[in-house]
Amino acid sequence: MELDPARLTPREARALFQGGLVTPTSGWAAGWAQANLIALPRDRAYDFLVFAQRNPRPCPVLAVTEPGAPFASIFDGDLRTDLPAYRVYRDGEQVAEVTDVTSYWRDDLVGFLIGCSFTFEAALLEAGVPIRHIEAGTNVPMYLTDRPCVPAGELSGPLVVSMRPIPAQLVPVAVRVTSRYPAVHGAPVHVGDPAALGIADLGTPDFGDPVEVRDGELPVFWACGVTPQAAVMRSRPPFAIGHAPGHMAITDARDSAYLVP
Amino acid sequence: MELDPARLTPREARALFQGGLVTPTSGWAAGWAQANLIALPRDRAYDFLVFAQRNPRPCPVLAVTEPGAPFASIFDGDLRTDLPAYRVYRDGEQVAEVTDVTSYWRDDLVGFLIGCSFTFEAALLEAGVPIRHIEAGTNVPMYLTDRPCVPAGELSGPLVVSMRPIPAQLVPVAVRVTSRYPAVHGAPVHVGDPAALGIADLGTPDFGDPVEVRDGELPVFWACGVTPQAAVMRSRPPFAIGHAPGHMAITDARDSAYLVP
Numbered sequence: 001m002e003l004d005p006a007r008l009t010p011r012e013a014r015a016l017f018q019g020g021l022v023t024p025t026s027g028w029a030a031g032w033a034q035a036n037l038i039a040l041p042r043d044r045a046y047d048f049l050v051f052a053q054r055n056p057r058p059c060p061v062l063a064v065t066e067p068g069a070p071f072a073s074i075f076d077g078d079l080r081t082d083l084p085a086y087r088v089y090r091d092g093e094q095v096a097e098v099t100d101v102t103s104y105w106r107d108d109l110v111g112f113l114i115g116c117s118f119t120f121e122a123a124l125l126e127a128g129v130p131i132r133h134i135e136a137g138t139n140v141p142m143y144l145t146d147r148p149c150v151p152a153g154e155l156s157g158p159l160v161v162s163m164r165p166i167p168a169q170l171v172p173v174a175v176r177v178t179s180r181y182p183a184v185h186g187a188p189v190h191v192g193d194p195a196a197l198g199i200a201d202l203g204t205p206d207f208g209d210p211v212e213v214r215d216g217e218l219p220v221f222w223a224c225g226v227t228p229q230a231a232v233m234r235s236r237p238p239f240a241i242g243h244a245p246g247h248m249a250i251t252d253a254r255d256s257a258y259l260v261p
Numbered sequence: 262m263e264l265d266p267a268r269l270t271p272r273e274a275r276a277l278f279q280g281g282l283v284t285p286t287s288g289w290a291a292g293w294a295q296a297n298l299i300a301l302p303r304d305r306a307y308d309f310l311v312f313a314q315r316n317p318r319p320c321p322v323l324a325v326t327e328p329g330a331p332f333a334s335i336f337d338g339d340l341r342t343d344l345p346a347y348r349v350y351r352d353g354e355q356v357a358e359v360t361d362v363t364s365y366w367r368d369d370l371v372g373f374l375i376g377c378s379f380t381f382e383a384a385l386l387e388a389g390v391p392i393r394h395i396e397a398g399t400n401v402p403m404y405l406t407d408r409p410c411v412p413a414g415e416l417s418g419p420l421v422v423s424m425r426p427i428p429a430q431l432v433p434v435a436v437r438v439t440s441r442y443p444a445v446h447g448a449p450v451h452v453g454d455p456a457a458l459g460i461a462d463l464g465t466p467d468f469g470d471p472v473e474v475r476d477g478e479l480p481v482f483w484a485c486g487v488t489p490q491a492a493v494m495r496s497r498p499p500f501a502i503g504h505a506p507g508h509m510a511i512t513d514a515r516d517s518a519y520l521v522p
Contacts, residue, residue, distance in 0.1 A: 049310040050325050054334075064311050064413075073315075073411075152325075179522045182443075187522075260521045261440045261448075 006030040010250045014082035020099055022084045024139035024208070024246035026131075030122045033074070033184065033255050034248040035062055035113035036225030037083060038232070039241040042067045045110040047153030051231065052112070054150035058159055058227035060183045062253070065111040072113055074253040080105050085244035087229065092236030101241050109241070114225040115184035116248050117162055119255050120177065127177045129170050132211040139246035140164070141205035142224050146198025149227065157231030160207070160224040161189060161197060165217040174220060183258040190221040197221060207245035267291040271511045275343035281360055283345045285400035285469070285507035287392075291383045294335070294445065294516050295509040296323055296374035297486030298344060299493070300502040303328045306371040308414030312492065313373070315411040319420055319488035321444045323514070326372035333374055335514040341366050346505035348490065353497030362502050370502070375486040376445035377509050378423055380516050381438065388438045390431050393472040400507035401425070402466035403485050407459025410488065418492030421467070422450060422458060422482040426474040435481060444519040451482040458482060468506035 005013070005028040013029045025034055040048055045067075052059035063072035070079040080102045088096040088104050096104070118140075121131055133140045140162045147159040166174045171191055179187035194202050202219060203210045207226055213219050229242040243249065266274070266289045274290045286295055301309055306328075313320035324333035331340040341363045349357040349365050357365070379401075382392055394401045401423045408420040427435045432452055440448035455463050463480060464471045468487055474480050490503040504510065 046307040046310065049307065049314070053310070053322050053325055061314050064314055176522070182521060260443060261437070 010252050011077070013250045014077040017084045018078070018081045022099055022247070025084060025248045025250060026118050026121060026140055026246065027134045029250045031255055033062070033251045033253040033258060034116040034118040035075070035251050036116050036228070037079060037111060037113060037241070037243040037249050038228040039109045039111040040237060041106070041239055042108045042110055044237045047155045048112060048228070050152035051149065051155040052114070054152055055227065057185060057189060058149065058223040058225065060115040060185065061112055062115055062183065062251070063113040067110050068107040070105060070111070072111060074251045075113060075249055076252050079111050079249065083243050083249050084247035087242050087244055089232050089240040089242070091238060092233050097244055104241060106239070112228070113249060113251065114228060115258065116225050117185045117222045118248060119184035119258060120181040122255060123177050123181070124174060127173050129166060129174050129177065132165050133209065136211060138211065139208035141202070141210055142207035142226055142245055143197070143199045144206045144230060149231065154237070155231050155235045157227065157234035159189070160226040160230050161221040162224045163202065163219050163221050165211060165213040166220045167216055168218050171218055171220060178222065180260050181258050182260060185223045185225070188220045188222050192218045194219060271513050272338070274511045275338045278345045279339070279342045283360055283508070286345060286509045286511060287379045287382060287401055287507065288395045290511045292516055294323070294512045294514040294519060295377040295379040296336070296512050297377050297489070298340060298372060298374060298502070298504040298510050299489040300370045300372040301498060302367070302500055303369045303371055305415070305498045308416045309373060309489070311413035312410065312416040313375070315413055316488065318446060318450060319410065319484035319486065321376040321446065322373055323376050323444065323512070324374040328371050329368040331366060331372070333372060335512045336374060336510055337513050340372050340510065344504050344510050345508035348503050348505055350493050350501040350503070352499060353494050358505055365502060367500070373489070374510060374512065375489060376519065377486050378446045378483045379509060380445035380519060381442040383516060384438050384442070385435060388434050390427060390435050390438065393426050394470065397472060399472065400469035402463070402471050403468035403487055403506055404458070404460045405467045405491060410492065415498070416492050416496045418488065418495035420450070421485040421487040421491050423485045424463065424480050424482050426472060426478040427481045428477055429479050432479055432481060439483065441521050442519050443521060446484045446486070449481045449483050453479045455480060
């Protein structure tokens with residue numbers, strides 16, 4: 001019997017990832033919030049929290065681990081093994097993409113869970129807004145923009161966005177629905193013109209897979225929790241671990257925990 | 262000609278406070294967000310940001326200064342002089358209440374501006390909800406509760422709440438209006454029973470002035486940005502500066518900047 005990924009519990013999904021399954025998590029464990037991971041040495045963690053405070057759209061912090069602890073208040077699993085895939089950085093360069101970072105984990109690492117726009121996708125679907133990358137079974141396309149984040153200490157870098165093509169008549173619905181989830185990126189940062197964000201070609205995303213934008217659809221851009229990793233690549237802290245873009249931490253928090261009235 | 266405090270600009274109000282005027286700021290500079298101040302040495306600042314992340318209702322961070330800098334992104338004044346009054350703490354003990362902390366300021370102090378419920382009072386008044394302490398021209402009453410905040414590092418302490426008596430039939434309006442301002446404490450944390458929060462006597466607030474609760478009114482409690490100072494008193498960092506409760510930083514950010522859809 002094939003399990004429907006949307007109907008898995010967070011614990012069931014994490015067990016599959018711990019077992020080695022590698023997949024983007026969009027559409028998985030519907031109703032449960034997903035999160036980006038960035039783990040930094042304790043002596044870089046303050047700069048990151050200030051960076052997040054100054055850039056709340058891309059970097060809404062959902063949880064902060066104790067130094068070295070591989071779990072968080074909203075994640076009753078093992079942050080070193082229970083995501084589908086990870087990226088490891090030394091001096092801002094990606095040195096590995098692996099499914100288990102136990103051998104890389106350090107006692108001084110602080111893990112930050114950052115809201116992910118996959119969290120509001122169930123609400124978009126319920127509102128009748130189609131999501132192309134779920135239909136296609138691919139990863140969401142993500143792009144580096146030419147918009148700088150507000151720096152903090154030694155951290156700076158560009159805003160990263162995810163893109164979903166939305167039928168023009170449904171753009172207001174998509175804005176309205178997602179604006180009620182500010183902790184998972186909230187309303188779009190831009191509608192319609194990739195060039196306005198410095199994106200030259202929607203067909204070649206910097207992370208994830210391209211999707212078709214059809215006649216009558218507009219590309220709609222949301223702030224993305226890969227932004228911390230772009231800051232790592234730009235600012236070159238000695239060490240960092242992130243999730244592989246689109247391959248998220250599935251948390252034990254309900255989507256509804258991040259819904260504002 | 263008497264100036265109406267509600268009609269002052271933030272700059273005008275700050276100039277009066279810099280000149281020595283001491284007054285609670287509820288009702289001042291209507292339409293402009295007000296903020297709590299807590300300033301801590303840089304080596305205590307990380308714990309505070311994690312404490313704020315874990316206790317977002319009482320500690321919504323609106324801005325973080327550079328170490329030693331007495332200004333912030335949303336405060337184009339001097340944080341050492343432009344609040345009506347300050348409290349200075351050594352090892353958790355209040356050692357001074359002054360109108361100017363220039364002589365106490367240190368190069369390693371990081372200032373945090375924390376959302377203040379005075380920010381949503383204009384919206385409450387517009388919605389027809391009376392505010393007793395504004396009518397009375399007194400400071401809002403604030404209380405230490407028996408609810409512990411989630412600790413972070415060396416910081417722990419109780420939730421502090423502000424209280425406004427609201428006519429019972431207007432409680433839903435008050436909840437609805439304030440819930441749209443999560444960055445300035447949002448919806449109430451409790452309606453009706455002070456004992457449920459460990460408050461023995463509404464007539465003797467821990468900070469601010471008592472107000473009358475009339476027949477047909479319920480005491481309604483909101484999380485309060487004095488909570489960081491309660492954590493300072495409990496956790497005893499070597500040094501800290503806060504505003505005098507109710508005597509806030511009037512910022513250059515509009516109330517509407519913190520309004521969610």
